[in-house]
Amino acid sequence: MTRRFGGLTAVKNVSFAIAGGELTGVLGPNGAGKTTLFNLLTGFVAPDAGEVRFAGADITGLARHRIVSCGMARTFQQPRPFRLMTVEENVAVACLSPRGRQQPGRSLRDRVERVLRLVGLEGKGRTPVESLPYGALRRLELARALATGPRLLLLDEPFAGLGTSEIEPLAALIAELHRRDGLTVLMIEHKLREFMRLVRRVIAMDFGEIIADGSPSEIVVNPCVVTAYLGGAEASIGTA
Numbered sequence: 092m093t094r095r096f097g098g099l100t101a102v103k104n105v106s107f108a109i110a111g112g113e114l115t116g117v118l119g120p121n122g123a124g125k126t127t128l129f130n131l132l133t134g135f136v137a138p139d140a141g142e143v144r145f146a147g148a149d150i151t152g153l154a155r156h157r158i159v160s161c162g163m164a165r166t167f168q169q170p171r172p173f174r175l176m177t178v179e180e181n182v183a184v185a186c187l188s189p190r191g192r193q194q195p196g197r198s199l200r201d202r203v204e205r206v207l208r209l210v211g212l213e214g215k216g217r218t219p220v221e222s223l224p225y226g227a228l229r230r231l232e233l234a235r236a237l238a239t240g241p242r243l244l245l246l247d248e249p250f251a252g253l254g255t256s257e258i259e260p261l262a263a264l265i266a267e268l269h270r271r272d273g274l275t276v277l278m279i280e281h282k283l284r285e286f287m288r289l290v291r292r293v294i295a296m297d298f299g300e301i302i303a304d305g306s307p308s309e310i311v312v313n314p315c316v317v318t319a320y321l322g323g324a325e326a327s328i329g330t331a
């Protein structure tokens with residue numbers, strides 16, 4: 092895919108495949124085109140060239156809600172809840188989507204509570220979104236995506252703004268969703284230590300292009316990635 096904004100090519104001839112069941116990371120410096128890539132995959136932005144195929148079907152140009160109905164859900168770099176609603180109302184909206192309705196639970200309330208439990212927000216259902224602490228807002232963002240019953244989950248910086256004590260349980264949850272529930276995950280992150288432990292494969296981008304694609308241990312020593320990320324080949328990406 093390629094996508095230009097005026098004179099800037101935000102995503103340039105990017106081509107890759109994700110197999111079902113993979114847990115893959117997208118890495119790259121600010122402005123590399125990572126979020127634009129997610130916007131292209133999920134129908135928030137149309138490509139100037141190229142196509143998106145999902146589970147064998149061409150989904151390029153489909154409306155966003157149709158893409159969600161195909162089983163692809165995303166979170167946003169800046170959480171985007173319905174601000175004037177409670178936590179459970181936010182999740183309920185997603186549970187009412189076509190795939191959300193097919194999730195386990197006899198009633199809408201059961202489905203909402205199951206998702207809240209899954210992300211560790213049980214007991215917080217009645218809380219207005221406006222009074223949620225930031226860490227809980229990030230979990231709500233994940234809950235809303237999960238409630239649509241995705242097969243492929245795209246996470247845009249799920250750890251952003253969180254401390255280590257909040258990141259570790261969230262990383263464990265993502266690992267469990269992948270391992271236990273077989274969810275395919277593609278995630279953007281800058282918090283490298285936790286990120287590199289979690290993912291099995293990393294796609295690295297710079298100036299809109301893929302500059303490397305490999306295992307975390309290959310990526311952290313890749314000279315192109317180190318230069319792009321830290322601006323000097325002598326630097327190293329510490330993940331210990």
Ligand SMILES: Nc1ncnc2c1ncn2[C@@H]1O[C@H](COP(=O)(O)OP(=O)(O)OP(=O)(O)O)[C@@H](O)[C@H]1O
Nearest residue numbers: 096099101119120121122123124125126127128168
């Ligand atoms: N809707 C838009 N209109 C104009 N320019 C845009 C738009 N969306 C993204 N861009 C530009 O495209 C480039 C890539 O942006 P993008 O948000 O994809 O980067 P990113 O890799 O997600 O960066 P970050 O790590 O800071 O989130 C940036 O230069 C950005 O300003």
Ligand SMILES: [Mg+2]
Nearest residue numbers: 125126127168
């Ligand atoms: Mg971004």
